[in-house]
Amino acid sequence: QSVLTQPPSASGTPGQRVTISCSGSSSNIGSSIVNWYQQLPGTAPKLLIYINDQRPSGVPDRFSGSKSGTSASLAISGLQSEDEADYYCAAWDASLNGRVFGGGTKLTVL
Amino acid sequence: EVQLVESGGGLVQPGGSLRLSCAASGFTFSDHHMDWVRQAPGKGLEWVGLIRNKADSHTTEYAASVKGRFTMSRDDSKNSLYLQMNSLKIEDTAIYYCARVPRGKGVDYWGQGTLVTVSP
Numbered sequence: 001q002s003v004l005t006q007p008p009s010a011s012g013t014p015g016q017r018v019t020i021s022c023s024g025s026s027s028n029i030g031s032s033i034v035n036w037y038q039q040l041p042g043t044a045p046k047l048l049i050y051i052n053d054q055r056p057s058g059v060p061d062r063f064s065g066s067k068s069g070t071s072a073s074l075a076i077s078g079l080q081s082e083d084e085a086d087y088y089c090a091a092w093d094a095s096l097n098g099r100v101f102g103g104g105t106k107l108t109v110l
Numbered sequence: 111e112v113q114l115v116e117s118g119g120g121l122v123q124p125g126g127s128l129r130l131s132c133a134a135s136g137f138t139f140s141d142h143h144m145d146w147v148r149q150a151p152g153k154g155l156e157w158v159g160l161i162r163n164k165a166d167s168h169t170t171e172y173a174a175s176v177k178g179r180f181t182m183s184r185d186d187s188k189n190s191l192y193l194q195m196n197s198l199k200i201e202d203t204a205i206y207y208c209a210r211v212p213r214g215k216g217v218d219y220w221g222q223g224t225l226v227t228v229s230p
Binding site for chain 2 (some may be wrong): 002033035037039043044045046047050051056086088090091092096097098099100101102103104
């Protein structure tokens with residue numbers, strides 16, 4: 001089991017808004033920044049959101065992140081077929097003294 | 111353009127050793143912390159370890175699953191990161207990614223990965 005908890009799957013139709021949750025604890029999300037990564041099939045992960053809610057240049061504003069307490073969320077609006085991928089959250093865990101990842105959420109665009 | 115290129119993966123028997131390398135370019139390597147992250151076939155991402163920059167004395171942190179078996183090092187003069195893996199187990203089979211870690215921002219750039227297969 002992963003230290004950060006994500007739903008294993010999510011789905012939506014084109015144009016819809018979907019949200020992926022990431023639940024942790026006071027030793028990780030509660031005291032650290034959260035990043036989100038997108039991994040398209042057969043490729044390396046790519047940074048999607050950093051420091052909880054910041055988008056790197058080149059990432060569409062359809063993607064947004066938020067954090068509250070010991071949980072974080074990734075929202076994707078105006079869903080597109082090319083958004084079909086695995087999504088991971090990550091944070092530093094002060095108790096483990098290491099980086100922790102969520103188990104990943106497979107997003108399917110119906 | 112930031113580039114991270116891993117090499118050194120391959121097939122190794124259980125109990126064997128392997129050394130991975132990561133060549134960095136397009137940024138000031140010596141300023142950045144660096145991670146190794148792995149992904150077993152069909153599984154999620156697993157953090158392996160961190161090596162800090164020179165300002166933070168190149169100190170390291172490791173996941174419990176590899177501590178005592180894996181060693182991270184770096185050569186800032188060669189813009190290179192290394193992962194020495196000893197006493198390899200079947201469960202170490204994975205794609206190994208090196209990743210850049212700007213201070214206070216978590217992992218931003220990832221390499222394309224190198225596959226390590228541990229099998230009899």
